Amino acid sequence: MNNFTVEAIELTRVYGGREAVSNVSFTLSKGEVLGFLGPNGAGKSTTMKMLTGNLAPSHGSVKICGIDMIENPKEAKALIGYLPEMRPLYKELTVDEYLIMAARLHRVSAKHIKSAVETAKERCGLGHMSKRLIENLSNGYQQRVGIAQAIIHRPMVVILDEPTVGLDPIQIRDIRALIREVGGEHSVIISTHILPEVEMVCDHVQIIDKGKLVFNGAIDVLKKQRIGNKLLISMHNPPAADAMLSIAGVTEAESLPGGLIRVRFAENATPAEAIVQAAVQQGWGLYQIAPDQTSLEDVFMQLTYQEQVAEEQPAA
């Protein structure tokens, strides 16, 4: 057997003739954090519901550690911890009562329930909230209870649907740290539309748009694509773009409105100094020069709005 924790094979889900998710295949290995990106309505949540057995796929199959979700749902579900987009919390219970119930339902043996609850609370920073009613907790703490519920039985795969939505920046940071920590021993799949988050916590990224997987690869690939070999130069008296091309190392120059020139240079070349010298000598009125980073948003836009571009991307 291979050691994939999650295998999605040609998952397709049809809602009334429209394919909400079509032909999504991917695998995830132990200890990896997979980020699921996509605009609203792209099919992220639908895919996650199928992975966790909450929704039956129209075609295709899901295997969790080699166990088929459709044939052996109980065994497969025992290996998954899932936090849906809407937190499934029973608000009339206290944190302890809720977590004990979650542990029982996930077949934690009676002997270990207490320690499982304690560990989960500790990892999610809920120690001092044990006796509080979930209803009275703040949004962020409720989210932590949701995560605690998903990791209480030490599942092989943790699936979190938009875990940082609606939280304050400090809580978001805590939860990201928690996801990283959980990712150390379990496989984690998170969905989000906050792009920097993906860069911070994920090893792998998948971008899904209109139900189709448009990018699937390591985060490094995305990062490289993002930083690139580009400089953005601002000048009071910009020369023609051709003048830039004469500088050693510059391969491409593009004039932008407002006295800006974007310069692309060859790999391993450092033309910044030469550009500054040329600017001083020829009186271009240089006042700013900086590496030009395509924001992750731009990459995302490129991928989701021009699918033909996406197909040319290196897939890892």
Added chain:
Amino acid sequence: MIINVARKELKSVFASPMGWVILSLLMFAFGTQYLNGVNDYFAVMSGAMRPAERTGVTQFVGQSVYGLASFIMLFAVPLLSMRLIAEERRSQTLPFLFSAPISLTEIVVGKFLGLVGFLSILIIFIAAMLSTLNIWSDIDFGFIVANSVGLLLMVASFSALGLYFSSLTQQPVVAAILTFVALFALMMLDRFFAGDPSNILASLSLTRHFQTFSGGLIDTADIAYFILFTVTFLTLTVRRLDADRLRG
């Protein structure tokens, strides 16, 4: 696993004062009826001179208490069963159960047993209350057992029907109204066919099958009816939830 789901249901009933309030109010109603029954017994029996007019105290008091109980359950069960699935659907907590390693049947049966477990507290209390008559009289325990079994089976049927209607909607109130109307119709069915007791539809009536129990008779045909009724609606509930998973 079924037990764990049932425990969860009981926990959420007793997590708020609701569960306790319902239990105490219902017991208050049954207690009052019991007290009235005992008083009436003396009033009626002191006037009944001939032996043929006399009935036992168990039957006299028991019939009035169990009669009221079956009537009150007609209102209480829809109100308790309405939230079982509809409420979870509305607050989106169903994925919690669906993604746990338990089958749909276990979820449905667990929820059903949770509710029946709660209601059987009442049935036990009623039986215990009537048994106190034994302190100064010699009562017929068989009558109490038959009535308790009958009430339990009837409450189980009510709960199964309520659970099914609860799985159809997101609005607990809608579920309660539907359940009540359906139960009321089933209870009244034999009234409509009073002139023609052999009609097949009349034998679907819940009241008719409860009547043998309330007379102190445990008839396997009636037990079979209640069990079939319960199993049918539990199966329908499982299928309804399965349709959620398949159709989304």
